[in-house]
Amino acid sequence: MITETVILKGHIIDSLIFAKVLDTILQAGGTFDISKIDVGTRREDPTIAKISIRAKSPALLEKILQAVQPHGAVVERISDCHTMTAPQDGVLPDSFYATSHLSTQVRLKGKWVDVEAIEMDLAIRVRFDPPQALAIPMATVKKGDCIVTGRGGIQVFPLERPKGRDVFSFMEAQVSSERPHQHIITDIAKRMRLIRANRHKDLIQGSEASNKNIGTKVIFVGGPAIVHSGGRDALSWLIDEGFIHVLFSGNALPAHDMEASLFGTSLGFGLSAGHIAPHGHEHHLHTINKVRGSGSIKQAVESGLIKDGIIASCVRQNVDMVFAGSIRDDGPLPDVVTDTVKAQGAMRAALPGVGLALMVATTLHSIATGNCLPAKVPTVCVDINPAVPTKLSDRGSFQAVGLVMDSSSFLKELARELDWSG
Amino acid sequence: MITETVILKGHIIDSLIFAKVLDTILQAGGTFDISKIDVGTRREDPTIAKISIRAKSPALLEKILQAVQPHGAVVERISDCHTMTAPQDGVLPDSFYATSHLSTQVRLKGKWVDVEAIEMDLAIRVRFDPPQALAIPMATVKKGDCIVTGRGGIQVFPLERPKGRDVFSFMEAQVSSERPHQHIITDIAKRMRLIRANRHKDLIQGSEASNKNIGTKVIFVGGPAIVHSGGRDALSWLIDEGFIHVLFSGNALPAHDMEASLFGTSLGFGLSAGHIAPHGHEHHLHTINKVRGSGSIKQAVESGLIKDGIIASCVRQNVDMVFAGSIRDDGPLPDVVTDTVKAQGAMRAALPGVGLALMVATTLHSIATGNCLPAKVPTVCVDINPAVPTKLSDRGSFQAVGLVMDSSSFLKELARELDWSG
C-alpha cells in the first residue's frame, strides 16, 4: 500500500467538496483515513481536512491524485511544479498537465502564481523571470517552451456557491422542460442590465471603475433556428439596445438573417406566411453570393444592401462578430473564418471581460464556446432539444444553466423582460 | 390472376388520391390497368378513373381492396354491405369491418347511408328499418347486433384539400421545430374567434343558425407541464374569455393547478421563484386530499377553497370537464373517472360539435382523444418533444398539425394573439 496525504481547505463541507473527494477516492479503487478534520461550526468558518490516501500501486495513487486535484485537494508535501520542454512545435511533453476551466495556480520558485487565460484542456506554459504561467492550446506550443507536467505544485480552486440565490448559483444548473422558465429569464435579464451598466461605467470612467466580477460583455452564441423560428426581431432589438456585445455563430445565422432582409424568407420559408417558398434554397444562395459581391458583411450593411435584422444591428452597434466556418457551409460568407484553428483563436480573443454567455439553438458553437470559457462565467444554454444543454454539461461546462424551449419564445420573453414592446 | 375493378371519383389528381391508390396497389404486390380515365382539365372538374386491379390470389386481392378503400376506391360491382350478428356481448363477428376516421357510408337495401359517430378502429352496427348505421366500440356490442363485415357496400370519403390556405389545409401538417410558429398560432386564434362567434349564434338563435362546418366547441386536451412551465395564467384567461368549451385531462393537470392555487407551487416547484420547495410532493398530496374532502372539484371551487386558475375558470365558465384516470395517479381527485372504458365513453359524449382540438403537453390524452376524433376536425398538437406529434400522426390522426414548442410559450403567444395583455 502506498500512501499520500492531501489537504482540503475552505467551505468543503457545505459545498459538497469534502464528500466528493472521499467518493472519488473510493470510486477509483483507493481507501482513505481522515487523519484530521476541523469542521467550522458556523457557515462562515472554513474547514480543514487532512486525508491519507492509500492505493495498491503508484500508478493507482497517481490516478487518484489526478482525480481529486480538480476538487482542490493539494498534496501536502508541497513542491514547485515540474516542467519539461516541448520537444517540437505543436507537440507537448508526454506527461503534460491538462487544465480544467477552474481557477488554477502553479508553484514557481516557492510562490503560487495564477495561471492566466485558464480554459479546459490546455497546457500550462511557465516562465520564471518574472514568474508567469499561461494556459495555451497544444497547437500553439513552440519547441523549447517550459510546460508543466505531473501534479505536484498545482492548485485548483473549485467553484464555491455564490451568495446570491439567482439561477446562476451553483448546483442549480439542471435541465428540464418541465420547470418554469420565467424566473430564469428574469435573472438573465437582471444580469444583462447589470453588465450593460457596468460596461457603460467602464467606457466612461475606465476599467478601474467597473466591477470585474460582473464583467463588461455579454456573448451571444446563436444558430440559424433563431431566424427560422421567428426570433429575429427580438434579437435585433436586444442588440440595438446595447445588451449584446459579442456574437459567435457560423455561416448560417448571418446568411439566414440577411436572406430575411433581402427576400423576407429564411432558407425559403416565408417568415410571415409560414409556407415554403418554392425551391427556397435559392434565396439562401443568392444572399450569400450578393454579400460576397459586396466584399464583406460590414460593407453589405453600410452600402444599404442589408437594411435590417441581427447582422445590421451588430454592424451598427459595433458588436464584435466571429463567424466560424464548418464543412456544411454554403458559400461561405466573406467574413467567415474557414480555418477552425484560427476561428478558435478569434473566439478566444473576444472572451476577456465576458460576464454572461447566452448560447441559443446551436450545439456546435455552444460546445466550442464552452470549451474556451472559464468556469466562473455564468452561462445559459437554450435549446428545444434537452440533449444540447446536457451535452454541453457532459463536455465539462458544468456551470451552464439549461433552458429547454424554442429559441424564438426565449428571445421574445427575454426582450419583453427588458421592456421590448414587440 | 384475379381481377376486380374499382372506381375513383372527385379531385383525385390534385389531392394525390389517384397516385396514392396506384402506389398502394403496387406496394401491396398487385398490378393494375387504368381502364378509363377522364381527367378534368380545370381545377373545378372532377376526374373519374376506372382501375382494374390484378392479384395472384383472392387473399391478396382482398388485402389490396382493403388498402385502397380508405382512399375512396369503390368496388364497381356494387352491392349492399354484408353483415353478421355478434356472437356474444363484447365480441364482434370475426370478419368485422374496422372503421377509419374518415366520413363513411354503407349501402343498405340499395341506399347509401351515413355512418354516424365515425371514429377510427370501431365496428359498424346497422339497423334496417329505418336504415341506420352507427360506429360502435367493441366493448359495447351486444349479442345479436348486426355488424358490417367484409368490404363490399362500403364507401369512404377521403379528406379533400380545403379551399382556404390556412395551417389546417391538408398536407401541411408537418412537424418541425425549425419552422416559424407565429402564423400557425395566428391561424389557430382566427379559428377560435370564429368558433366562439358561431357558438354564440348557436346559443342565441338555435343550432340552425350556426355553421356546422366551423363547429361550436374548442376542446383543450392538456397535461400538467402547462402548470409547471408557467402557462397557467394564459390558459385561465383563454377559458375566462370563452375560447375553450371542453377540457380533457388526467388527474395531474387539475391537481397541479389547484396546488398552485392553494400553495403557490406545482409538484413543489415554487412557480414564481423556481426553486424546489423541500419535499414539495407533499403539497400535491395535500391538495388532492383537501379536494377529496370537499366532495368534488366543483364544490372545492364554489366553497372558495380553490380561488383561481384553470379549474376555477372552467367551473365558472361551465366548461365540460372529463378527467380520465391512469395508473400513475395519486389520490385521485374525486371527479376523476378511474374506469378507462367509462372515461372513453365520457370523452366521446363531449365531442359532438367540436370545431377545433388543441392538444398540449400530453401524449396519452392526445392519442386517446385523437382516437375518438373524426378526421375532419382540425387538430393541433403542441409539445416540446417532436416525438409526440409524430406519434399522434403515426397512430392515425394524420390531420394533426404539430407544433414543437414549450406549452407555456404556446399558450402565452396564443392568448396574446387573442388580445391578452399578460
Next chain:
Amino acid sequence: MITETVILKGHIIDSLIFAKVLDTILQAGGTFDISKIDVGTRREDPTIAKISIRAKSPALLEKILQAVQPHGAVVERISDCHTMTAPQDGVLPDSFYATSHLSTQVRLKGKWVDVEAIEMDLAIRVRFDPPQALAIPMATVKKGDCIVTGRGGIQVFPLERPKGRDVFSFMEAQVSSERPHQHIITDIAKRMRLIRANRHKDLIQGSEASNKNIGTKVIFVGGPAIVHSGGRDALSWLIDEGFIHVLFSGNALPAHDMEASLFGTSLGFGLSAGHIAPHGHEHHLHTINKVRGSGSIKQAVESGLIKDGIIASCVRQNVDMVFAGSIRDDGPLPDVVTDTVKAQGAMRAALPGVGLALMVATTLHSIATGNCLPAKVPTVCVDINPAVPTKLSDRGSFQAVGLVMDSSSFLKELARELDWSG
C-alpha cells in the same frame, strides 16, 4: 430565530448525506451550527453529527425539518409520532405525513416500528396493540383510521452505497446515450442469474433459505415497441428460461404480441419484411376480438389460438401478469384491469419479493411501477428517448439506472449475455 437540533448517524460523510443535509438547510433559507461531529477516520467507522438548525419562523423551521428528514436527520427531542383519525373514507387528516420510498420507522409507545409496504407518496396508518405501521394509499383509508401527522417520531433511512461496484451502486444512475452499455447489461444479467438461483432455493427449500436482499422475482414492465422493433423472440426466450416472474404492461403489448402470433404483424407492420401491411390496424382489432371471444388470455393460449411469443411464454411459465387499462386502448383484451385504482392494487400485490425491475419502452407503466417500488429495489429503465429515464428519476425513482437504447437491441444483448443463441 427558532432552533431545533437534529442528529445524523452512519456513513454520512462518504455517502454525501452530511453535505446534502447542510446544503438543504441553506437552500431552504435556514442556517446551522454543527454543535458536534465525530468523524469516523476509517471507512468502516460511522460518523455522528449534531446540527442545530436555525430559522426565522416556526413555519420555515418546519419546512426545513421536512426537507432534511428524508436524508435521515432525526429530531433530537425524541417523541412518539403524532396521529389523527381520518375524517371520512378516502380522506386523510389535513397534516398527514407523506411517505418517501425509503425505509421508514415511526415511534409508537417509545418503540421504533418499521413501516410496512413502504412506497412513495402514501400515508402511514398505525395500530397500537400490537404496535404496527403500514403505508396506505389515500383512496383506501377508512374513517377513523389512525394516520401519522407532522414530523416528530419518524425516522427515514437513506440508501447507503452498496459495497459492490456494479451498475446498481448508488450515484451511478446517470442517463446518457454516449456511455457504453455492455457492462451495464452484464451487471443486469448477473443479477438475473442470482435471482433465478435464489428463487429456486426459495421454491425448493422454503423462503428461509433464500436471500432476502437479492429477492426472488424479476419484474418486467414493457411497452408495445418491444414487439414493433423486433425484441419479441429475445423476450420470449428470457421468460422461457425462467428469468422473468412478473409482467406489467398495458393492453398494447399483449395485443401486439398475439397479433404477431396470429398474423405475423404488429399494428400491421410485417415483422419480417418491414413494410406496412395495408390498413394493418385491422389485424390488431381482429386479434383483440378473437381473444375476447376466447374468454381470457390464458384460454387463448391454452386453446391453441395463440401459439408463441411473449404472452404464450408467460402463460406456460406461470408468470404473474398485470395488464392495466388506459384511455387509449382498443378493446380492451379480456384480462385488462380497466379501473386504474384496482390496477394499482393488483400491481402492489405482485411486488413483494421483487429483486430487480426492468422497465422497457413504456413511460406510463414505468412511472406507475416506480411509484410503487421501494427505493432499495434495483431498477433499470431502457428507452430510446432519454427523456423517459430522466422523467422516472424526476418523479422520485432516483435509484433507476437509465439506458438509452432501442428495446430490441437491449433485449437481444441481454439474452445473448444469458446465453441465448438467437
Next chain:
Amino acid sequence: MITETVILKGHIIDSLIFAKVLDTILQAGGTFDISKIDVGTRREDPTIAKISIRAKSPALLEKILQAVQPHGAVVERISDCHTMTAPQDGVLPDSFYATSHLSTQVRLKGKWVDVEAIEMDLAIRVRFDPPQALAIPMATVKKGDCIVTGRGGIQVFPLERPKGRDVFSFMEAQVSSERPHQHIITDIAKRMRLIRANRHKDLIQGSEASNKNIGTKVIFVGGPAIVHSGGRDALSWLIDEGFIHVLFSGNALPAHDMEASLFGTSLGFGLSAGHIAPHGHEHHLHTINKVRGSGSIKQAVESGLIKDGIIASCVRQNVDMVFAGSIRDDGPLPDVVTDTVKAQGAMRAALPGVGLALMVATTLHSIATGNCLPAKVPTVCVDINPAVPTKLSDRGSFQAVGLVMDSSSFLKELARELDWSG
C-alpha cells in the same frame, strides 16, 4: 393572367410526380389547365401530360416554374440555357441557377448535355467547345466563367421508384424508432456484399466490368459515440473485411478510437468497466499529443504506437480517410483538414464511385456529406436521436433512410448480418 406550358413525361402518375406538380402550382398561388394527358394504361407505359400554368404576374409565373422544375417539368418552348459570366472570383452572376442533387441536363447549342458532378446548391459552369457542363461551388468560380442563369434550357430528372422492393426504394424513407430494424439492416448488408463484389471485379478486370449503378465504394461517416457506446470492434471488423472504403469524420472519432487503443478508455470512460476514469479527458489529450508527435496518423499506426481499432484497420486496408476540422476540436490530430472549404474539397474528391453512404452518430458530418451526394446514392442515417435523420432529410437529402437506434447496436447487428462472430 400570364401563361406558360410545361411538359411532364415518364412514370409521372405512380411516382406521384404528376400530383406533386399540380399541387405545387396551387400551393404557389397559380392555377392550371391540363391541356392534354396520355395516361399509360399499364405500368410500363409512360404518361405524357401538357399543363398550362397561369399566374397573375410574371414574377409569380417565374416562381412557379422554378418550383415545378425539380419535379421534371420542362418548359415547352424549348431554348438553350442562358448564361452570364461571373463578375469576379468567387462571385456568381446575380441570377445564377442553383442546382438540386437530382440528375440534370442543360441545353447547349441545341443539345442536352449532362451536368457533371451534380450536387445540391451549386452553380453550373458551361463550356461550349466541346459542350460541357459542370456543377461547381460558389467559392471556386473564376471571373469570366460562363454560369447558367434563369430556368430555360434546364431539365431535371426526378428519382423514379426503383424496381426492387428493398429499403432503398423511393418513398419508404421514413424515420421511426418503432419500426423493426432487422430487415433494413439485412438490406444494407446485402448491398454491402454487392458493392464489395463489384469493387473486386473493378479492381481485377478494370472499371468496365463493374456495375456503375451499384458503385464500388461504401462511405462511412461516423461520430465519436461509436467508440463511447461500444461499436469499435464491430466497425473495425467491417473495415478489415473490406466492406468500407472511405471514412469521413472529424477529429473526435479517430482521437477516441486511438485513445481506446492506447489507454483502453474513450474520453476517460473505461470501455470495459463503464466507470469514469478520473479526469479522463487527459487520456484524450495525451493521445492527440502522441499522434502529433508521430507526425501523422499513418505513421502512428505503422510505427506500432496504435495497434488496433477503427483507424488501424483503415490504415491497413488503405481506406481513404478525410478528417474535417471543427471549432470544437482539441489538438487537432495531424491529418485533420482544418480549413473547412478545403475539407469540403477533399470530401468531394472521394465521392466518385460511391454506391452506399452510411452515416452513423454524427449530425454535422452527415449533413455535410449529404450536401455533396447525388440523390441517387442510397443513404442510411443512424442515430439514437430521431431529429438527426429528420434534419438530414429537411436539408434536402430526402433519399436518406433513417434508423433510430444506438450506433453500437447498429454496428453489431450489421456486422453479425455479414457473419461477424463477435
